Amino acid sequence: MSEPLLSVRDLRKDYGRRQAVAGVSLEVGRGETVAVVGESGSGKSTLGRCVVRLSRPTSGSVRFDGVELAGLSARRLRPLRSRFQLVFQDPSSSLNPRWSVRRLIGEPLRVQGREGDVAGLMAEVGLDAALAGRLPHQLSGGQRQRVGIARALALSPELLVLDEPVTALDVSVQAQIVNLLLRLQEERGLGYLFISHDLSVVGALAHRVVVMSEGRVVESGPAGRVLSRPEHPCTRRLVDAVP
Numbered sequence: 001m002s003e004p005l006l007s008v009r010d011l012r013k014d015y016g017r018r019q020a021v022a023g024v025s026l027e028v029g030r031g032e033t034v035a036v037v038g039e040s041g042s043g044k045s046t047l048g049r050c051v052v053r054l055s056r057p058t059s060g061s062v063r064f065d066g067v068e069l070a071g072l073s074a075r076r077l078r079p080l081r082s083r084f085q086l087v088f089q090d091p092s093s094s095l096n097p098r099w100s101v102r103r104l105i106g107e108p109l110r111v112q113g114r115e116g117d118v119a120g121l122m123a124e125v126g127l128d129a130a131l132a133g134r135l136p137h138q139l140s141g142g143q144r145q146r147v148g149i150a151r152a153l154a155l156s157p158e159l160l161v162l163d164e165p166v167t168a169l170d171v172s173v174q175a176q177i178v179n180l181l182l183r184l185q186e187e188r189g190l191g192y193l194f195i196s197h198d199l200s201v202v203g204a205l206a207h208r209v210v211v212m213s214e215g216r217v218v219e220s221g222p223a224g225r226v227l228s229r230p231e232h233p234c235t236r237r238l239v240d241a242v243p
């Protein structure tokens with residue numbers, strides 16, 4: 001069998017005596033969406049940050065396309081970094097407020113010394129070319145998230161870790177971004193680790209669902225089964241919260 005795109009084994013992350021992630025294992029295949037769901041504080045974001053190495057795990061294994069990331073030096077990690085990218089909940093906090101859309105999307109390419117097609121990326125994520133000169137505060141929330149996604153796509157990654165990417169948006173805009181993510185996945189064969197507490201969004205995207213509580217996986221399985229016949233009380237609470 002070929003290696004999964006992402007394979008996480010017994011991942012742990014402690015903050016002092018607090019175990020934010022207490023031994024999580026999961027896999028994401030190419031072209032697959034695995035949703036990580038759970039109540040606030042269950043460790044979802046910490047898991048996502050450890051996967052893309054914005055945080056260093058306390059222990060455990062993160063293999064990307066067969067390569068073990070744990071223990072890699074910054075120098076050895078650098079060439080791999082472009083292959084997995086994080087999309088944040090609120091792009092405002094990750095976008096330089098003084099930079100134009102054109103510069104924001106071009107920056108990841110410039111940092112890597114690569115040529116890129118900023119206009120093509122804008123078109124791919126549904127941003128009108130006329131927005132290229134705008135600053136982040138001159139955009140709507142949905143347009144800002146499209147910029148965040150275009151930045152993540154600039155280096156042609158294979159995996160996106162999406163941390164509550166639509167939570168801050170109105171429901172109708174959420175649906176547009178979900179459709180964009182579905183299209184990008186189909187066109188580019190992307191794997192998604194989709195972090196969310198909102199199961200209505202998860203149902204539209206996920207192939208499999210992993211439920212976390214207090215840093216551990218308490219339930220996992222095909223999205224259809226987990227959402228229609230939740231077994232763990234935490235999953236049932238999340239299902240009941242869907243309007």
Ligand SMILES: Nc1ncnc2c1ncn2[C@@H]1O[C@H](COP(=O)(O)OP(=O)(O)OP(=O)(O)O)[C@@H](O)[C@H]1O
Pocket residue numbers: 015018019020038039040041042043044045046047197
């Ligand atoms: N940088 C940090 N320093 C100390 N504790 C942290 C840090 N980041 C997270 N934690 C703690 O780790 C636990 C898990 O937090 P995390 O943000 O990963 O959960 P979450 O499921 O993503 O929650 P939310 O949906 O509210 O963001 C929480 O108890 C949190 O307080």
